[in-house]
Amino acid sequence: MKEAPDPEPKAGEVRIRVEASGVNFADIMGRLGLYPDLPPIPVVPGYEVSGHIDAVGAGVAPNWAGRDVLAATRFGGYADTICVPINQVFARPPGMSALEAASIPINYFTAWQLIVVMGGLKANETVLIHSAGGGVGIAATQIAKHIGAQVIGTASAAKHAELRALGTDHLIDYRTEDFETRTREITNGRGVELILDAVGGESWKKGYRVLAPTGRLGIFGISAAVSGKERSLLGMLATLARAPWFQFNPLSLMNANKGVFGVNLGHMWGEIDRQRQWADQLLNLWTQGAIKPKVARTFPFAEAPQAHHFVQDRRNIGKVLLVT
CATH class of the missing domain: 3.40.50.720 (NAD(P)-binding Rossmann-like Domain)
Incomplete structure (x- = not known):
């Protein structure tokens, strides 16, 4: 872990103060050097987060600020603050926890x-x-x-x-x-x-x-x-x-x-509009109670290695998350 200056959202982006980040097997394969899509090390992994928006870039409606959201991230999710293109961000339905939200995108x-x-x-x-x-x-x-x-x-x-x-x-x-x-x-x-x-x-x-x-x-x-x-x-x-x-x-x-x-x-970034349609249907199913993410365990960011081992050892029933 290391400290870095808070990123500033570019045009079309929002800044999310992260509450939870998803751990996925692709992260583990990336750590082992077996995932070709991962950028060269040093890199911050992580494909999904939940949290709240505290800043918006040019071209983004100001009313996004302050909203609770979930987001798909093209790496960078293992962080307490991240800037994400607005088309990869989804408003959290009322009553959805940060842990459930971070369990959904991937x-x-x-x-x-x-x-x-x-x-x-x-x-x-x-x-x-x-x-x-x-x-x-x-x-x-x-x-x-x-x-x-x-x-x-x-x-x-x-x-x-x-x-x-x-x-x-x-x-x-x-x-x-x-x-x-x-x-x-x-x-x-x-x-x-x-x-x-x-x-x-x-x-x-x-x-x-x-x-x-x-x-x-x-x-x-x-x-x-x-x-x-x-x-x-x-x-x-x-x-x-x-x-x-x-x-x-x-x-x-x-x-x-x-x-x-x-x-x-991870190869569907050019199909975000289609994924937004999927998200609408999935979030509607969550609202109906037809789906409900199950969180197996949470780990602090400092214990990301232990989170990886927990998944790789097949100990989880449900989602493993990093939390701030």
Whole structure:
């Protein structure tokens, strides 16, 4: 940590006094040197914050000053003060806490893109959600249940009781059970219409096999490449080598009536207007009580390393946040 002068908002920006910042697996991969989008070190990571606006730049309506907001940040979120373009800032609904607000941009936007925008999940279909206890997993479960779908989740056995209470219909202990076998048992051999997979490698291969006809595999990460607390290029290469490169060829997809798609919210900065539409729908669902972020734990900014270890050790059920 270090002190720096308060930034001044440029034209089209607002300055946010941060109350909470989200911790995401992309931050961990960046720290390990495995995330190519991260600018060269030294850099301040962080993709999402909540707080209140205390200054506005030229061209921004003065009435934004003083508002409680949440924002998507293109890095820089691990700070107590940040300037953000106004089109990446969203007013917090009345009653939404700073902790809930900081839990929404990455996890819920990603889940919405996976399930609704690209996954096309419908009522009475079945979705398999890997890492069901993570921030995206819980967000996706809530959205899927609102749609009327059945949810199968993978998580360690210690998390099962709480995840059932959060709405997951069937749970698979990925440490002791084969998710491909168990998914076929749960679905009576049919398979699932949608899979959300941020694991990668062998998991993609098995997931593709367990898709039902017209099923879609949504890929949004590669956590299997992070096998330890230090950077391992060999681990990344080994994970990539286990990916089903030949299964995903056009002829195979056509003949199997299956689809594979990828999601990386960090490459959607040119689509902010679309994301604002997603935000409107998500914040409306929050107002209705259909979605509710679950905060696993908060850490002071000075304990950011401990927050990273908490996530990487798979100890969280829900969102991990840094707080001022």
